[in-house]
Structure formats: structure tokens, C-alpha cells
Amino acid sequence: MADSASILQATAAGDSQRAPGSPVVDFGILAFGYAFGQDLDVSETAGSYVTDPERVIRWGYSTFHRAAPEVTATALAADAARKALAELNMDASELDLVVLATSEMPDYLYWDTSAGLARELGIEKTQTLLLNEGCASGVTGLGMVAGQLAIQPELRTVLFVAVNRVSEFHRNRMNVNNAVHSDGAVAAVLRRGHDQLRWLSTAQFTDPDLCDFFRCDFGGAVTPQPPADWSTATAPSGLERVLNHFQKDPNRLREFQEKLSGRMTEVIQQACQQAGVATDQLAHVIYINDSADTIEEVAAPFGVTVEHTNAEISARHGHMGAADQLISLGEARQRGDIKPGDLVAMSGISIGMRWYCTLVQV
The missing domain is CATH 3.40.47.10 (Thiolase/Chalcone synthase)
Known part of the structure; x- marks a missing residue:
């Protein structure tokens, strides 16, 4: 394997040869997988969260997803990940990097949720990365993946999972802002050089x-x-x-x-x-x-x-x-x-x- 200095030199050389406006690295999305909590009607449930349900109903949401108490963010993430991998008939051992983007209270403190996801998928030594920039991490995280691909030329296939699991002890899902907060996860399998759904x-x-x-x-x-x-x-x-x-x-x-x-x-x-x-x-x-x-x-x-x-x-x-x-x-x-x-x-x-x-x- 090349040392860090040679990788950085190669990256810099490649950057100087890129056409203006072309991506730093080429990668796209191969497949998606999804996992959601139970579908609930907003108009029927708003009154159990707020004293003024009409205010919530006016926001225009028809349904939202609420996970059962025993379903953790890690479980939602793993469910979505398995579905994305199954779409490609791919085993988790083929992944080079697992990235988990979260936007809510973690399942546990002093705990790496990305490592928890890797364990759920049966992975032993694959790199993991945990992102927590609130709602942004499922989008800005794609830029983080680009950075990892740029500095690690050996990386080819990445599992990127974004999950939201509201902790109702810490947050009222209908009284944070003008939105009904919902429980769901999405997994995207990213591949270097893939020419569809390309990151720019x-x-x-x-x-x-x-x-x-x-x-x-x-x-x-x-x-x-x-x-x-x-x-x-x-x-x-x-x-x-x-x-x-x-x-x-x-x-x-x-x-x-x-x-x-x-x-x-x-x-x-x-x-x-x-x-x-x-x-x-x-x-x-x-x-x-x-x-x-x-x-x-x-x-x-x-x-x-x-x-x-x-x-x-x-x-x-x-x-x-x-x-x-x-x-x-x-x-x-x-x-x-x-x-x-x-x-x-x-x-x-x-x-x-x-x-x-x-x-x-x-």
C-alpha cells in the first residue's frame, strides 16, 4: 500500500489536471434502501402532542412515521442498509467504508453508532465514520465521502446511511419547529466511478x-x-x-x-x-x-x-x-x-x- 505522502502527492497532481468544475472524485449511487416507523395520521395524533393541533395540521403534513419504543436508530439504519445491499445482491463484507449520518439523540452516550451499525451488519474490520450535524449530515456527508475517496484511492464501495429516530423523552416531535418530526432511515450504496446519480x-x-x-x-x-x-x-x-x-x-x-x-x-x-x-x-x-x-x-x-x-x-x-x-x-x-x-x-x-x-x- 502507498504511504500517506505519496497518496497526497498523487491527489494533488490529479487535482491540478482536473478540468475546471469537474468533481474532485467520481462516484455515484448504486442502490437505495429504506426503513420507516409506523405510518400515523397527523390530524388524528396531533392532539396528543400539542394543545393547539390545528396549528400543526396547517403545516400540510398528512402522515408521519413513529417507530415502536423498542426500535432504535441503529435498528432502523441496519434495516435500510440490508435492503440496499439486498437490492444489489451484495454482502456487507464487500464494503470498504460504512458512514452513518444521524440527526437525533444517540441510542447511548459514549458510544459510536456507526460501529453499532457495522456490528449489526456482521462487519469485522471495515472502516466506519459517524456524522452528526443535525439535519445536514445526510447531505453534507456526501462531501465527506468525497474527501475520503480522494485521500484513500483504495476505497471503492461505500455504504452511506442517514437515520432519524426521535427520542420523545428529549423532544416533542410536533413542537420543535414548523415540522412534524418523523422516524426513518435511508441507505445508499456508493461506488467509485459509477456514472448515475453522480456527486458533483x-x-x-x-x-x-x-x-x-x-x-x-x-x-x-x-x-x-x-x-x-x-x-x-x-x-x-x-x-x-x-x-x-x-x-x-x-x-x-x-x-x-x-x-x-x-x-x-x-x-x-x-x-x-x-x-x-x-x-x-x-x-x-x-x-x-x-x-x-x-x-x-x-x-x-x-x-x-x-x-x-x-x-x-x-x-x-x-x-x-x-x-x-x-x-x-x-x-x-x-x-x-x-x-x-x-x-x-x-x-x-x-x-x-x-x-x-x-x-x-x-
Whole structure:
């Protein structure tokens, strides 16, 4: 095996020979696998989570997924992974790297969930990588994979899994933001040199001043235990944190909303620039599973109509954190909504606050 210095030199040499705008490495998605909690009707269950269910129903979600208490994030991830591998008749021993992207409270503290996934799949010595950037990690993680492929030429096949499993002790799934949070996982088998669903670029940036908006104040090292009378039923929502941050000033809130939209447009433009493509080449925009109005607003600056977004898929699934965009991409491809050659932007806003976008070409 080549030493690190020679690999880096080869990578640098290859980078200098790349055509402007071409990907650092070539890889695409071979197959998808999915795992979901039980389907539940939003209108029928909202009243058990919030005192004002009409507010939740107005967001436009029809169903969401809630996993049974005994079903962990690791179990959901493993289920999705096995289905993706079965699609290819592939054994887990053929994988060179296993990446797990999570967006919720881990199954255990002081524990590597990616290693737990590898054990579920019966893997002994394959590399694993754990990502936890909230909702962003299922999209920005593809850029992390590109980096690993660039510095490790021996890597060929990667299992990339994104999972969201709400801990209802820590979080009220209908009172975090304007979304119904849902339990689901998606697995994608990635292959170096594969020419379909090719990764082109990943762009992201954060505004660290806003990093506290959606944090959980209890369970970490600062405050391990919540007060005796604390409950997610009465705990402040993330939206209340936002309102308090801006002192409920309507002008400041309006400016913040404009900043959210402007930066979303900016990060998609940045991803396009990195890939060497014009924004008017975008055929589809896949955002986090938000309301149809919000998704339409994100896509509009690029001339992409709501029919070419994940708005309809979003309403059926709810917000599955890191898994949103890859599930939407896989389902859109399966239904024939995206065609060979189409350019797709997978984008969103996550804790941090982080704006992000990955471009793929079908």
C-alpha cells in the first residue's frame, strides 16, 4: 500500500489536471434502501402532542412515521442498509467504508453508532465514520465521502446511511419547529466511478451566533438531568427560542426570515459554482421535508416549479432529519420523476445554524 505522502502527492497532481468544475472524485449511487416507523395520521395524533393541533395540521403534513419504543436508530439504519445491499445482491463484507449520518439523540452516550451499525451488519474490520450535524449530515456527508475517496484511492464501495429516530423523552416531535418530526432511515450504496446519480459538489456554511436555537438543554455534560417537573409537553419550542433571541421584534424577525431565504439561495449558487454549472441548469430542488409553501419558495429563484421539488413526498413522510433528501431523491428516481442527465440540488438549513447543498446528476 502507498504511504500517506505519496497518496497526497498523487491527489494533488490529479487535482491540478482536473478540468475546471469537474468533481474532485467520481462516484455515484448504486442502490437505495429504506426503513420507516409506523405510518400515523397527523390530524388524528396531533392532539396528543400539542394543545393547539390545528396549528400543526396547517403545516400540510398528512402522515408521519413513529417507530415502536423498542426500535432504535441503529435498528432502523441496519434495516435500510440490508435492503440496499439486498437490492444489489451484495454482502456487507464487500464494503470498504460504512458512514452513518444521524440527526437525533444517540441510542447511548459514549458510544459510536456507526460501529453499532457495522456490528449489526456482521462487519469485522471495515472502516466506519459517524456524522452528526443535525439535519445536514445526510447531505453534507456526501462531501465527506468525497474527501475520503480522494485521500484513500483504495476505497471503492461505500455504504452511506442517514437515520432519524426521535427520542420523545428529549423532544416533542410536533413542537420543535414548523415540522412534524418523523422516524426513518435511508441507505445508499456508493461506488467509485459509477456514472448515475453522480456527486458533483457540496457547499455549506454556518452562522455560529444562532447555534443555540434548537439545542436540548438537558442530557449533556452541562446539565445532565432535567428538573423533576420538566416534560417535552410543556418545554419551550425551538420557535420560542427564536422569538426570544430577537426579543419578539417584528422587524428583526422579518430581517431574519429574509436572511434565511437569501442564504439558502446563496449556498445553492455556491454548490453550482463549485460544480461548474449554471443555476438555470437545475432541474429539481430537494429541500428538507418542510411545508409545500416553504419548499416552493426555496426553488423559485432557480426557476424550478413545485412539481419538481419534494413537496408532495414531504407531506407523506414528515421531517426525517438527515434522511429527508436522500429518501426524496430515491423515491423520485423510482417513480420516474427525475430523468437521466437531470441536475438535482439537495439543500437545507440545520442546527448550527448551517446552510448546505449537495449537487448530484442523475
